[in-house]
Amino acid sequence: MPELPEVEVCRRGLQPEIEGERILGAVVRAPRLRLPLPPTLGATLAGQQVVAVRRRGKYLLLDCRGGVGDGCLIIHLGMSGSLRFVQSDKTPERHDHVDILFARQALRLADPRRFGVVLWQAAGEVTHPLLAVLGVEPLADEFSGDWLFAATRGRAAPIKPVLMDSHLVVGIGNIYAAESLFRAGISPLRAANRISRERYQGLVQAIRQTLADAIAAGGSSIRDFVHSDGGAGCFQVDCAVYGRAGASCRRCNGVIRQIRQGGRSTFYCPACQH
């Protein structure tokens, strides 16, 4: 499932291909994903030039200029979304919901589970509600141990679901939350407001390193996919704890445990994480 690193790698793959290019139109084959698709997307995008490819959290933002009016195409890949370039006349498969048409190729969105989002935001409007509520970027300077310590005062919930709260910090999903906590030696069960400032500094470093490693791994594995949501769903092919229930911890040889938090699986090493 695409978390921040996957989306960032996707952005980097898209940028050289479409920045500065003109959109000829769009084909929309599904009425809705997580949200209804803009019914007039093709007409809105026709003639637009892509002037920038940005990322905010797990959202891809394609800034556009020209056409019927400037704006931004907002794409979220949900859990199972992927983008790839195809020849425009290539027969779409069952879950190929949207094509963005360029002169030499089409950018095709597939999303079997339909948790993704494609929206158009006209320029000049207030920040889209989906983006307005997002927290800080974990790779930005602002995201520091001091900041996270301060932000978690009064949060009695376990640290793992707190890390996954996109209103606090964006882009950290189930996999990287588990991996980062393992790297930092912090139990996913520990209350967020019972972690010291010093340990938060270590956690922030662990998060940054985990995300950076995954981006690096993903950047080296791109082929024709702009983004691949392949089996493991994470570029960090070599997860230390995620998906390893019952296996032995690589640090202490203890047994990796799987529990449920907030309806979601959590993997951790009870011996290494406190």
Next chain:
DNA sequence: AAAAGGCCCTGGTCGC
């Protein structure tokens, strides 16, 4: 305000 649970969706896996 925070926290917990439900819901959306499809494909893969597992037990009978």
Next chain:
DNA sequence: TGCGACCAGGGCCTTT
């Protein structure tokens, strides 16, 4: 072999 139960999971929503 077929079928139903269950799981995966981001992010919204509602309820407490």
